[in-house]
Amino acid sequence: MDFYETTLSSKVIYSGKILSLRLDEVRLPNGKTSTREIVDHPGAVAIVALNDKNEVLMVKQYRKPVEEVLLEIPAGKVERGEVHEACAQRELMEETGFFARNLQHITDFYTSPGFCSERMHLYLARDLVKKQGQADDDEYIQLEAVPMEEAVKKVYDGEIKDAKTISGLLLVYSTLKGAL
């Protein structure tokens, strides 16, 4: 089956700090044309960080787009030219104050592939070493260490509400369950 769409033209509507928006005119497999609204995003990392007590380091923060305080795993966008592992260590440091001596890539996934290019690079961080954290100027976050089993329970209870945290916790939990 032919799925592909050919780009006929592309128009940037907005180009900002963390995202840009463009409209692509595409030719569909049947020859018709359509418009795709596309949010371009540089990509992000998310980190399931486990301490020696098998607790997950999580952050509570206000998310303006959804107007709620959410409990999430540490995450952040990849800076221009930044290697993903370095980005994961930087975000972990900024949000939790820890450096991971053991950083393992778990998987990559798209958060909203229907309209957004954001690709999330998921890491498991262990052997954590306390360093001085340095939060971003406009980030207000509260660190919480949540036992792994309890974090997974919060996923099933619906208390954890964002896709990267749900995906990250469930992927890591079932991967490690034998070992924990």
Place this chain on the structure above:
Amino acid sequence: MDFYETTLSSKVIYSGKILSLRLDEVRLPNGKTSTREIVDHPGAVAIVALNDKNEVLMVKQYRKPVEEVLLEIPAGKVERGEVHEACAQRELMEETGFFARNLQHITDFYTSPGFCSERMHLYLARDLVKKQGQADDDEYIQLEAVPMEEAVKKVYDGEIKDAKTISGLLLVYSTLKGAL
């Protein structure tokens, strides 16, 4: 801890078919101001549909924003005024040709709460009845029935690459595992 941000002004940059973009000037807890780039989305449904053979109905489609063909669970945006259960049945019908006699809400989650308001309503669909499907004009999708265990394996293999599908499959799999 005070996390909340007060909206000082809001400016709509773009308003389109499936999303809109606005810039909010906010006052942070420390009194400083910052700009939030926010993609407004009407919300969406996603459906883990299991047939009598314990296969998950999945759809393969080209996703322009990421320029890849992805294997996903059926999903789509909520139309204005549409009840979520009705939306789930409509999307299931459009993408697979099946109606669910048993439709169960699993959970809700945000796909990218850092910059997007999209809330995903996840359903488990069972007791499927074949009806005539009617795909959207500009949707090219291929239906695949994937055994549940194999679908979960594809999550761990990295073959399934989108967050709603990863979250949906893992949530449903572990919920049902005892019963299957």
